[in-house]
Amino acid sequence: MSRQIVTSSDINHYASEKENQTSMAADLKLLFKFPVLIANAVPVFAGFWLAIYFTEASFAANFDLFLLTIIGSTLVMGGALVLNNWYDVDIDTVMDRTKSRPTVTGDMQLRTVFWIGMATSILGLGMLAFTTLEAVIYALIGWFTYVVLYTMWSKRRYTLNTVIGSVSGAVTPLIGWAALEPASHIVPIVLALVIFIWQMPHTFAIAIRKYDDYKTADVAMLPIVHGIEMTKRQMVIYIACLLPLPLFLFSLGTAFVVIATLLNIGYLALALSGLFSSDTRKWADKMFMVSVNYLMVIFIVAIIVTTPLFG
Template identity: 40%
Template sequence: MDQQATYEESIGTESSMQIETVTPATWRDYLHLTKPGITISNLMTTFTGMWLAAKGMPDLKLMIFTLLGSAFFIASGATLNNFYDRELDQKMKRTKNRAIASGRIHPRNALAIGIALLVAGLIVLAVFANPLAAVWGLVGHIFYVLIYTPLKRVTSLNTVIGGISGAAPPVIGWVAVTNSMDLGAWLLFLILFLWQPPHFLALAMMKVEDYRAGGIPMLPVVKGFYETKRQMFFYGAALLPASLLLYHHSEVGLLYLATAFVLGLIYLVLLMQGFKTEDDLAWAKKLFGYSLIYLTVLCGAVILSVLL
């Protein structure tokens, strides 16, 4: 009896120590819950869509509320993704210290924040932009939270399907100005959709052991690096002509055309180098970095080209 009591007391003491060692959440934890880096990069494409649709600087009030509503949607998706993936995050080295996974933020609080941000996004876009913008915000949100996030557990196609949510922000910007799904909106959607697989599959290669440990069937885990690079090349090859089509069906000029061609050509060269590289992880890191440069410079080219 005494040994049992001593054992139970030691277990209780250990549990208390574990609870006490959980650091209280800070404002930074709540900020990181919304993945601000992803939010900002998506807002860049939203602004680009607005600028292109307006053929220059859009109405200031419309721009502010469209970006704000889009930010709410994106932050909501990130928060609910963190909520849904909290158990998976505990299994992976790069995510186990996230605020929900580590216990600093209670899942119930994260769920409430995610829902509140979703409602705020719907209201802001529907009232201050137009209902079509709110619909596209909801489409992107649904594909990210309710389709892409659960599919991460069951199929390597999650990256492609998740591309639909990542392609929604520039469309939100476009329809906020035009209130219609013109060809320009669909071309922006296509460009962003094709850009994402090489970008995120490069990241999946870099973090392949984390995904393997988490039991997540990302393409590099289930098919290996060669098949991953092969599929990345096909998307990159399709991205080049898709980006050039924007020149023929919108207000962008020769500056954009030349920039898109050079950026796409460099992208293809880098993707081809992947088949000969001796260091797959170094190559994936290089490609991932370039994909960010590609998107940023392409958006800049759209903005500048409209002005010229």
């Protein structure tokens, strides 16, 4: 019986391969902005789940449709995020928060990144085409808004870039719902409004936290152009606009309305405290953390209260 001898060069080769695989996975995670991708996939799932609930359809019977919807929409969103990295490489180079992206480090060629973004987007739209035309339209609106209107046109020119970019996030529950049923129901429309409005204070909190980065990159964020104090006041106004929205969602149950309302009140109270805060950076950090968890709680609670076990 022959015995294979493992040499030190073999061990080094295996270690190098392992390191390369780990590095590639880390690069792809940064390229696709994995946390952002997950945050956008949750409302798609919620939209589909709620459409199942209100139409009294079977999730098991529509599981193939669900897979096409969640994978297809995630690919479209992922493609848009990759193209954002491809286009923004020049400003990412001067911002500390983005210097580790593979487009900046040179670990991935820009031509490769471009084609990854385009191929992923097309593949995702192709999968959604097996659901409904309405779902494809919403996905296209989100993609076009984020890639063209936000990334390529408004981000560097106008403070309204935040409003424009918010459209791309707002379509996510509409995609999920429309894959099963026309999204003319009050629930997906209000949930889309929640995301649209929420993205303004959420993005403003990021812009305040990373003020120096955005100023160095000359990105037209509100606190850079009009100052932090005005940004704080606008955050209060946008969060106040969230207050009445749960009242349109009583069809999700009293528990949901109460939880969402309490979240809105707490969110608004924290925003108001910023008007009197002497440590703006610390306050902005809190606002960011609350805003991230706010949206996840809203959609997770919407899913929970409509499950047979809890509903």
